[in-house]
Amino acid sequence: MPVLEINNLSKTFGGLKAVNNFNLTLDEGEVVGLIGPNGAGKTTVFNLITGLYKPTGGTINFCGEDITGLQPFKISQRGIARTFQNIRLFKGITVLDNVRAVFHPRIKYNFLDALLRTPRYNVEEERVTLEAMELLGALNLAHRAYEKAANLAYGDQRRLEIARALATYPKLLLLDEPAAGMNPAEVKRMVELIRYIKQRFKLTVLLIEHQMGMVMNLCERIVVMDFGQIIATGTPLEIRNNPVVLEAYLGKGATVA
Amino acid sequence: MKLSRKTLILFAGAALFFALVKAMQFSGMITPYWQLVLDQALVIVIGALGLSIIYGFTGQFSLGHAAFYGLGAYTAGALDKVYGNGNMLFFFLSLLAGAAVAGLVALLIGLPILRLRSDYLGIATLGFGIIVRVGMENGNKLFPVLGGATGMSGTPQVANFDLIFILTLIVILLVRNFIFSTYGRACTSIREDEIAADVMGIDTTRYKVMAFVLGCALAGLAGGIYAHRYPFLHPASFDFLKSFDFLLIVVLGGLGSMTGTIVTAVGWVFLLEVLRVVLGQNFIDWRGVIYAVILIVSIIVRPQGIFSGREWRLLAPDHLKMATGKEQTHAGSGN
Ligand SMILES: Nc1ncnc2c1ncn2[C@@H]1O[C@H](COP(=O)(O)OP(=O)(O)OP(=O)(O)O)[C@@H](O)[C@H]1O
Numbered sequence: 249m250p251v252l253e254i255n256n257l258s259k260t261f262g263g264l265k266a267v268n269n270f271n272l273t274l275d276e277g278e279v280v281g282l283i284g285p286n287g288a289g290k291t292t293v294f295n296l297i298t299g300l301y302k303p304t305g306g307t308i309n310f311c312g313e314d315i316t317g318l319q320p321f322k323i324s325q326r327g328i329a330r331t332f333q334n335i336r337l338f339k340g341i342t343v344l345d346n347v348r349a350v351f352h353p354r355i356k357y358n359f360l361d362a363l364l365r366t367p368r369y370n371v372e373e374e375r376v377t378l379e380a381m382e383l384l385g386a387l388n389l390a391h392r393a394y395e396k397a398a399n400l401a402y403g404d405q406r407r408l409e410i411a412r413a414l415a416t417y418p419k420l421l422l423l424d425e426p427a428a429g430m431n432p433a434e435v436k437r438m439v440e441l442i443r444y445i446k447q448r449f450k451l452t453v454l455l456i457e458h459q460m461g462m463v464m465n466l467c468e469r470i471v472v473m474d475f476g477q478i479i480a481t482g483t484p485l486e487i488r489n490n491p492v493v494l495e496a497y498l499g500k501g502a503t504v505a
Numbered sequence: 506m507k508l509s510r511k512t513l514i515l516f517a518g519a520a521l522f523f524a525l526v527k528a529m530q531f532s533g534m535i536t537p538y539w540q541l542v543l544d545q546a547l548v549i550v551i552g553a554l555g556l557s558i559i560y561g562f563t564g565q566f567s568l569g570h571a572a573f574y575g576l577g578a579y580t581a582g583a584l585d586k587v588y589g590n591g592n593m594l595f596f597f598l599s600l601l602a603g604a605a606v607a608g609l610v611a612l613l614i615g616l617p618i619l620r621l622r623s624d625y626l627g628i629a630t631l632g633f634g635i636i637v638r639v640g641m642e643n644g645n646k647l648f649p650v651l652g653g654a655t656g657m658s659g660t661p662q663v664a665n666f667d668l669i670f671i672l673t674l675i676v677i678l679l680v681r682n683f684i685f686s687t688y689g690r691a692c693t694s695i696r697e698d699e700i701a702a703d704v705m706g707i708d709t710t711r712y713k714v715m716a717f718v719l720g721c722a723l724a725g726l727a728g729g730i731y732a733h734r735y736p737f738l739h740p741a742s743f744d745f746l747k748s749f750d751f752l753l754i755v756v757l758g759g760l761g762s763m764t765g766t767i768v769t770a771v772g773w774v775f776l777l778e779v780l781r782v783v784l785g786q787n788f789i790d791w792r793g794v795i796y797a798v799i800l801i802v803s804i805i806v807r808p809q810g811i812f813s814g815r816e817w818r819l820l821a822p823d824h825l826k827m828a829t830g831k832e833q834t835h836a837g838s839g840n
């Protein structure tokens with residue numbers, strides 16, 4: 249059974265067809281790239297999958313269940329996590345609490361346990377804290393655990409967003425330009441990091457990225473969008489030599505690396 | 506249940522403070538007037554912690570906190586006036602009733618409004634404050650015991666410093682336990698970024714409503730205590746300026762800091778009293794202007810508030826001992 253199955257997905261804003269008849273199937277363990285010029289509709293696809301936007305048409309199935317139109321927090325609890333193109337951390341609280349906050353739906357104590365600090369509260373808080381630290385450790389952020397998230401360097405903030413997404417225990421991870429604004433060395437480390445978490449947390453990954461090298465390097469399959477529609481799909485090699493793709497990019501004054 | 510070391514130290518500190526006040530009472534250093542001020546300060550601590558949960562920790566802006574404070578005061582005061590006879594059981598039952606009514610009304614207001622992602626709560630609570638004020642001024646037409654525009658008296662004055670102090674201590678501990686739990690973290694994540702919280706699996710409507718109901722119930726509790734310590738309830742004591750009082754305390758103390766709210770609440774009540782003594786009638790006339798000036802100046806001087814989201818170490822949980830460094834780190838992720 250596919251992890252994600254999107255059929256004829258559409259979203260219009262006023263007269264603008266931001267996403268138009270979009271179809272995509274992701275199998276378990278795949279890493280698929282979603283590319284396209286600025287304004288193509290990539291982030292809108294993520295917003296539709298995660299429930300931030302209600303689709304104008306079409307369906308989204310996740311692990312065989314229809315999740316179209318569900319509220320974002322319910323979709324998250326089913327196992328879809330994401331990062332944001334413009335980082336959206338809980339900036340004013342600690343790195344550790346950024347991760348611990350999203351453990352919430354899986355916490356095994358109730359409101360009274362919390363108010364009275366019962367043994368159940370103590371045990372669970374310790375477990376959650378250790379688990380959060382382990383996640384931070386895996387992303388090399390453990391030493392910043394008690395730092396305010398806002399004080400992290402840009403690259404650390406991007407990694408913290410990934411850590412926070414992983415803390416929801418997703419099956420499917422959506423990454424929206426995780427390497428934006430990074431230098432080549434940092435991009436290389438991000439590629440390794442994505443490979444590592446994919447293995448370790450058994451993820452299926454959908455990746456939006458403008459850095460072609462990164463997409464070509466990571467993805468087995470690439471989907472190219474322009475004006476809300478899919479204009480090409482294929483292996484990195486096929487995409488690199490596809491004239492339609494080249495035209496979409498060159499038409500916008502960009503080049504495919 | 507095993508109490509943590511910090512909780513025990515807090516208890517010890519509270520006992521010490523209590524003993525000190527008692528000693529000052531017996532030696533006559535605290536006049537009944539200043540005792541009343543101190544008791545009022547503790548009542549305001551309870552109410553302000555309520556708004557701290559709503560606005561400071563969950564980020565939901567409310568302009569009608571005093572209306573819930575008044576709802577609790579009138580509910581508890583009237584119930585005890587009619588049914589109680591200075592009986593302690595009735596005192597506590599009426600406090601519970603005051604908190605429950607305030608919480609219930611908050612639920613009715615919060616459910617439709619907090620579903621929305623925008624800042625309608627401020628407007629709704631502002632309007633609600635006006636409705637409550639009108640209700641208090643005219644309530645006597647339905648229930649003569651409420652006294653109407655001239656105010657209500659006759660509630661048994663059974664609350665004293667000892668009781669108020671213990672209640673305040675309990676509230677501080679419960680609020681601390683709420684804030685430093687997964688529920689508090691859910692609320693804080695909403696304050697920080699509601700959309701991100703939603704996408705990360707937090708039922709934002711539910712926790713906004715929870716915070717609002719809890720916070721308003723605390724205001725109601727504070728009001729109920731107030732009604733048992735101040736023989737005369739007047740609608741003007743629960744008007745917009747009083748809501749502004751609570752807001753000022755929470756903002757000046759620093760959003761997201763219990764410590765800030767507690768310290769500022771006490772400081773604020775005493776400051777107002779000193780101003781009242783020094784300025785006399787002028788103070789009453791210029792109250793609104795003084796508030797505004799204090800707020801503007803302090804926001805310019807220290808926009809993040811006095812405690813800027815920090816907590817006194819005794820209130821906050823311990824940091825984890827950093828033994829987790831041994832966790833295998835992904836080789837490529839270091840900078
Ligand atoms: N909430 C919205 N309201 C109106 N228009 C929107 C909204 N969100 C996106 N759009 C429009 O939809 C189109 C697709 O935007 P989207 O953000 O999905 O592009 P993108 O492919 O992610 O681009 P980029 O590479 O620049 O991030 C754009 O024209 C954008 O202006």
Ligand SMILES: [Mg+2]
Nearest residue numbers: 290291292333
């Ligand atoms: Mg985008």
